[in-house]
Amino acid sequence: MKNLTKRQSEIFNYIKEEIENNGYPPTRSEISKTFGFKSPNAAEDHLKALKKKGVLDLAAGTSRGITLSNQSSGIPVIGLVSAGGPILAEENIEKTIPNNPGILSHGVDFYLKVKGDSMIDVGIFENDLIAINKNIPVKKGSIVVARINNEVTVKTLTKISDSQVILRPENSSYPDIEINPKKDNLIFEGTCVGLLRDFS
Amino acid sequence: MKNLTKRQSEIFNYIKEEIENNGYPPTRSEISKTFGFKSPNAAEDHLKALKKKGVLDLAAGTSRGITLSNQSSGIPVIGLVSAGGPILAEENIEKTIPNNPGILSHGVDFYLKVKGDSMIDVGIFENDLIAINKNIPVKKGSIVVARINNEVTVKTLTKISDSQVILRPENSSYPDIEINPKKDNLIFEGTCVGLLRDFS
DNA sequence: TTCATAACTGTAATTATATACAGTAATTAT
DNA sequence: ATAATTACTGTATATAATTACAGTTATGAA
Numbered sequence: 523m524k525n526l527t528k529r530q531s532e533i534f535n536y537i538k539e540e541i542e543n544n545g546y547p548p549t550r551s552e553i554s555k556t557f558g559f560k561s562p563n564a565a566e567d568h569l570k571a572l573k574k575k576g577v578l579d580l581a582a583g584t585s586r587g588i589t590l591s592n593q594s595s596g597i598p599v600i601g602l603v604s605a606g607g608p609i610l611a612e613e614n615i616e617k618t619i620p621n622n623p624g625i626l627s628h629g630v631d632f633y634l635k636v637k638g639d640s641m642i643d644v645g646i647f648e649n650d651l652i653a654i655n656k657n658i659p660v661k662k663g664s665i666v667v668a669r670i671n672n673e674v675t676v677k678t679l680t681k682i683s684d685s686q687v688i689l690r691p692e693n694s695s696y697p698d699i700e701i702n703p704k705k706d707n708l709i710f711e712g713t714c715v716g717l718l719r720d721f722s
Numbered sequence: 723m724k725n726l727t728k729r730q731s732e733i734f735n736y737i738k739e740e741i742e743n744n745g746y747p748p749t750r751s752e753i754s755k756t757f758g759f760k761s762p763n764a765a766e767d768h769l770k771a772l773k774k775k776g777v778l779d780l781a782a783g784t785s786r787g788i789t790l791s792n793q794s795s796g797i798p799v800i801g802l803v804s805a806g807g808p809i810l811a812e813e814n815i816e817k818t819i820p821n822n823p824g825i826l827s828h829g830v831d832f833y834l835k836v837k838g839d840s841m842i843d844v845g846i847f848e849n850d851l852i853a854i855n856k857n858i859p860v861k862k863g864s865i866v867v868a869r870i871n872n873e874v875t876v877k878t879l880t881k882i883s884d885s886q887v888i889l890r891p892e893n894s895s896y897p898d899i900e901i902n903p904k905k906d907n908l909i910f911e912g913t914c915v916g917l918l919r920d921f922s
Numbered sequence: 923t924t925c926a927t928a929a930c931t932g933t934a935a936t937t938a939t940a941t942a943c944a945g946t947a948a949t950t951a952t
Numbered sequence: 953a954t955a956a957t958t959a960c961t962g963t964a965t966a967t968a969a970t971t972a973c974a975g976t977t978a979t980g981a982a
Binding site: 541544581585590619620624646647650716718720722 | 741744746788819827846847914918919
């Protein structure tokens with residue numbers, strides 16, 4: 523995603539939503555009407571810019587011939603997170619899978635491939651994909667993706683205060699993790715909103 | 723689905739595939755070209771028929787204004803199965819959720835909402851949705867949806883022969899179920915190919 | 923037998939849509 | 953300082969697309 527401008531993001535998201543809601547992409551006129559453009563050419567220019575940046579494709583001479591490119595229509599699956607850097611950095615993205623609006627009650631920003639057996643008591647197994655929303659405020663009882671001193675882990679958040687955070691593995695063989703957020707570097711990467719398992 | 727004719731099914735499936743492949747529905751001309759119609763009106767007639775039968779909707783005056791109706795674009799979620807009758811009967815369908823091609827490696831014919839805790843050792847919990855494919859031949863080791871004397875259950879198939887079938891609950895508190903297919907009425911409704919859990 | 927439905931051909935007209943060209947103004951990169 | 957990019961207005965036009973009307977032929981139901 524080659525940094526869209528603010529305006530380009532707005533246009534792009536609108537197109538995405540239209541496809542989701544109507545089942546087909548908007549025309550230049552519809553885009554113009556929505557954003558108050560007085561000329562359909564404003565929309566045309568935006569489409570060309572978005573195409574140039576690789577987030578969509580245009581079929582020439584075709585009404586509503588807008589297709590979102592794979593990278594932009596899919597949701598990234600994060601495998602192993604390399605230390606440092608943001609979780610959604612290119613090198614962490616194992617693949618992308620199609621967006622599936624309407625299946626889960628919350629939006630999904632990315633999927634995380636589960637490593638280890640620390641959450642088996644709540645039915646989260648190795649290699650399951652857990653759906654993560656970055657924007658839901660983390661709260662007690664939620665299953666969260668936390669980064670503790672640059673190590674990423676999935677646990678149940680059982681206590682959260684200024685001086686102490688407790689993360690519980692849902693597996694009786696593992697002890698709780700107690701963190702002092704003033705001493706340790708703790709970042710919440712998101713909340714688990716769903717789970718996907720593929721029996722292949 | 724009010725029994726489409728053979729031809730109508732062909733047209734309908736074509737439209738479905740086009741949307742999936744291109745990201746937007748076909749025009750009357752494109753439909754006509756694909757099926758060899760010499761008049762775009764042949765396509766128009768078909769679209770009207772398909773609309774009348776409730777499987778799609780048409781936006782007037784809108785190019786490519788074809789949307790698949792929910793029932794036809796979604797995959798049924800089966801809640802409690804009433805005794806007798808086919809599993810996909812109207813009264814068993816709790817809701818439908820959007821199709822999500824590309825997420826699971828196998829096709830999904832329906833989702834079954836899990837009742838009980840008999841499969842928790844393999845991470846299948848109450849209220850999870852398990853994705854079922856009706857056409858994969860059941861085999862040893864698969865998690866299957868079986869109907870035994872009209873009762874529907876989800877278990878691991880551990881033995882299958884002419885004289886004996888063993889279904890194993892994945893929970894040490896429950897004993898294996900041994901069935902004599904010659905005596906008991908055993909039907910395999912499908913194989914579990916995936917799992918979906920919504921943390922709401 | 924007659925009527926409705928299905929599955930088309932053929933023509934035509936309105937309107938929906940893509941898209942080029944010529945500008946303007948502000949911002950950002952070189 | 954200059955060029956490129958962003959974000960538009962305004963006009964125009966070819967063509968893409970919907971959709972109505974008038975038929976034909978075959979099939980199955982009332």
